Amino acid sequence: MKEKKTFFGQWLQDFWGICTHELRQIFSDWGVMLIFFVAGLAYPLLYNVLYMRGVLNETPIAIVDEAACPESRRYIRELDATREVKVAWKCINMAEAQKLMQERKVKGVVLFPSDFGQKLAHNETAVLSIYADMSSFLYYKNLLMASNFVMLNEVGSIQIERYNALGYTGQESFQLTKPLLYEENNPYNRAFSYNFFLVTAILLLIIQQTMFYGMSMLVGTQREKNLSFASLPDRLSGHGVGRVVLGRGAAYWLVYMAVSLYIVFIVPAIFGLPQRGNYWDVILLILFFVTDCVFFSETWSTLISRRETVFVLFLVVSPVCLFLTGTSWPTTSFTKFWKLVSYIFPGTFGVQAFLNMNTAGGDLSAAFTQMFYMTIQTVVYYFLATNCLYLENWVINHKRELLELREKIDEKRGLDREENAYIIGGEKSLKRVRAERQKLLSEETDD
8 A cells, every 4th residue: 555645744845846846957958058058157257258357547538728828728637647438639629529429430529618817817617528439338438537537636636726816825725725634535446447237137047038038938928828737736736836936946046056156156267356354254245146036037028928938037127126126326316106115036135235245355244234225135035925826826716717607608508619610710710719728727836
């Protein structure tokens, strides 16, 4: 006589069976393999190669000095002395500067209007114009930073000259201009490297996005074939949809723990990105983050009905997710709406925690708040995933029951729906009715 298994033993058997089944589905779908392993492994390398020159020096610019005054000439000399830009051309007018921009000989233009010196002499606000080549954000950043640095220095010099003209001594003028001395210190990105602040954030988003897209592609493919993982609970002993959610999630968790360790440790080592966090602290963070991403992906992938939907989402969602991390715009400046939207994505907290630990060199306490919110997200998304699975299972079963009831009623009334469809709409209508019936009867997955 076959020994009856305990509930726990049966649960573990079902869990492992579902996990291995999902792994077979992953490794048998070339599209999912492409997203998980080619995109997941190649994207971090690609982004780092694209932004390898995170620090751009001596950007060539053109100067149009219509003022031709001592102040504008001094400003130009100081601008040329900065690390960010190099005055490569001095043009007579804007037409000549525009031609140089079109020929790609310069990456920016600085225009001093004819009244620049006059306004300074009359204690009025003088304005200069800056034009940058936006084919690369680094050109704009360098030109703006260099101009701002020189402008701040010039403002101080002009104030000192005006105080001297009023009869103050040099030391008194300096103290009035700078009553409180300060020193700027940027310990985590001293060179203002673009890849240090951008690529580090992108690394964690690659984990979230590729997992969601790969899982959604697999779900969409199954539904196009009239298959659904939601029918699994009916084919297993016992009750509960938790084993289905956890079993499927375990397959993606195993795959992405390997991918994540490659992304957060090997890729930064290859390209010299900051790795100041403790090794085991970062691993613990990745455990939290990958688990959160698994249940996040399981929840939202239930809305996917077609395979190609993933590619539309990729174009729309990825830039939004990067913005919501607070990397390109501080979260304190978010409106309440966008603040609430940012709580949907694991990357919002994962990126912030990773920057606090791996870039800034903090310990677990520096990422405690983000890890706490990731824990809440994990619990919420687990219950949402189980409820979505239960709801889809209920819909599938009730569709079958309704079909069986309809067929019984038709049989009593002596109706033949296929024959009626053929009479009304011909062969095309008959195929449509048969396809709908087959879809309702075959919405279940293989063991």
